[in-house]
Amino acid sequence: MSFRPPKGTDDLLAPRSQSWREALGLWEDWSARYGYPLVMTPVLEATELFERGVGETTEVVTKQMFTFTDRGGRSMTLRPEGTAGVVRAFLASGGQGPWKGAYSGPFFRYEQPQGGRRRQFWQLGVEYLNVESPVADAEVIELGYRYLETVGVADLELVVNTLGDPSCRPAYVEALRRYLDERRQLLSPESARLIELNPLRVLDSKTDRPHLDDPPRMTDFLCEPCARHYDGVKHLLDTLEITYTEDLSLVRGLDYYTRTAFEYVGRGLATAQNALGGGGRYDGLSELLGGPPTPGVGFALGLDRIILSAGKEPGSHLDAYLVYETDVTEAVVVASRLRRTGTRVDFDGEGRPVEAQFRMAARLDVPVVLVYRGSDLPVEARASGVSHEMGLDEVPEWVRRSRDT
């Protein structure tokens, strides 16, 4: 049989996997700082959840879902996105009042694989439910922005827009439909089909958007509460000194957004894959699923693209490699002591000659090599061509200091 992973999926091994571990570690940290506890939902959901929650006319639902019938005759789908599952879990738990959750994990879409576009990919996201104030939108936008900055995304740009709500959007959609209908000849068959089904999504089309000169703007149609909300979000972003651009054609691919929509773009990446993530407000989603009114706002970031964009060389997954001149049992005990005090250390488990141990340390490209010669002798720590001697008890602190500098 072939050892290759399935089309559009990847095996992630060291040293590349270390970049993932670091980015996921930062995600744990940043999402916790903003008060988002971990939420974990199944990778597998009833197909109906995405049909209702993402929208039956969306590309994700019509073309990209991994759907199958299980042994009990139920139609199941590997989750293509996170929000519908998290909102379902909130409703299942009988949740009420303000609620936050952060997630990270694999998602699945049947796409034509290319750089930054995979069939299995990793997303990080948050959802903030039951808070209607623009404070929630701004907080969510800020969290994603600060995280991406810290990970080291090159040329990060934040784009924002508003999509109105069910009271003001219909008039805008009608105006847009008329505008598109007059230009039907210019559009691809796919976009022409969307004029009736969901004209907003035509604005999302990378091929057709350049042919559309000066389309109607949602901001000219906003009702007073939506306009106030949008101003509130922008005012908070200004106060937090977060730079953004407004793009009136940013509509996002999924059906459930209301009011705020935003996207993080890594200008350092090729256009086809520079959308690092995005999100928005989805006040009507819970009702689409049959739940009570539950306003919400959130985002999802694509980790594959974030790591491409950050372009950082991964660090070592170890702080040190232990080379020992004693028997292997003594090395087991020494490594255990170091590990229990926080040092990431590894050693040869087969008692091989010292030269072979040094070769392994070089292959692993560790920042520190520890040479252990016996319990009554100092440990030699070699780093960047310089050698230091110290007692075993001093090693963890020394390693920690050299890691932080």
Ligand code: AMP
């Ligand atoms: P979306 O839910 O489509 O807005 O996706 C949010 C983010 O997830 C995108 O901006 C991408 O960074 C990432 N993403 C979506 N689909 C894929 C995919 N097929 N492969 C890799 N990353 C993806």
